[in-house]
Amino acid sequence: MSVSYQSLAPDFAVCGQLQPSDMAELAQAGFKSVIINRPDGEGGAEQPQSDAVLAAARAAGMEARYQPVVSGSVTQANVVDFAALLQELPGPVLAFCRSGGRCTKLFQSAQNLASDQSQG
Template sequence: MSFKQFIEEEFMSTPFISLSDTVAVAPQLSASDMAAVKAAGFNSVIINRPDLEGGDTQPLSAEIIKAGQEAGLTVVYQPVVSGAMTQENVNQFQEYLETLPTPILAFCRTGTRCTHLYNAAKQTS
């Protein structure tokens, strides 16, 4: 069974989109989701949503990072402003794709920003 098939069968409680066999994107996650992310087979998480973008009810990156690390994940915070993606953002995302333990789950508000970062990074690699 491929990683993509495993995720589709075992990780359906949290919406996500597989972009490849080693990268998927999701909408906003919280600290309480990190154990399930690890249980689903992910090894790394990229947080692309800036803190407080959605107001004070949005989970903070520091809380998610702590929970992710406690679950055994590598978690990085790479805030990217929606609609204002830069080449520097793309380059950093590409570096994460090349260096973080796979499989990787990236998330933002809806997953779209992460998808754009992934597509742009793939075009420049």
Template structure:
């Protein structure tokens, strides 16, 4: 399991497996966000199996799927709500982690400038520089 810690309360990851949920709980995470639609790739765990494993591990599980490079306002708002209402650390995942960190940058829960969000993503090995205009100031 490869986690990229973006802040003290947020991390992203490429695709996880149900067996990873216990380790996330042990690492102090309270919530998991899946940003992949079901059936995106052959062999991908189903959302139902991920939700069940998360709940068994004591984690809140949220499914906010995005695809095709589209980040609709409803997804950004749902992502922000989970981040704002979480009692502790949140981990978001997708195929590579890029959609998850992009949603976080667009949601801007931590009220950072565009430059700060791009820099923080870069420290986590994600390049969001192409989003600079969309991220605002």
């Protein structure tokens, strides 16, 4: 597999920037959904537009969502939205941004949010 990703849970993984051409490989690897957390244009002209990645993911048979989150500025609203996507989308889910770090933070924060809600 040419796409390198890190599993954070049995049904969730993160990775860095993906290309539209990576979507079929991810579907073959068993992923059912993709979340894009990198805003369009953040990486300059080399970064593929989210629309192209979303279309390729859907063409490969996966669900796909665009939830842009600014690097270094993850908000509580971002976490709530991300947690909702994790509830909505079929797993396993792969989320990506520039390096995977933002997605990791979102996932960990969403897990904490769920834990807080179940205790409260």
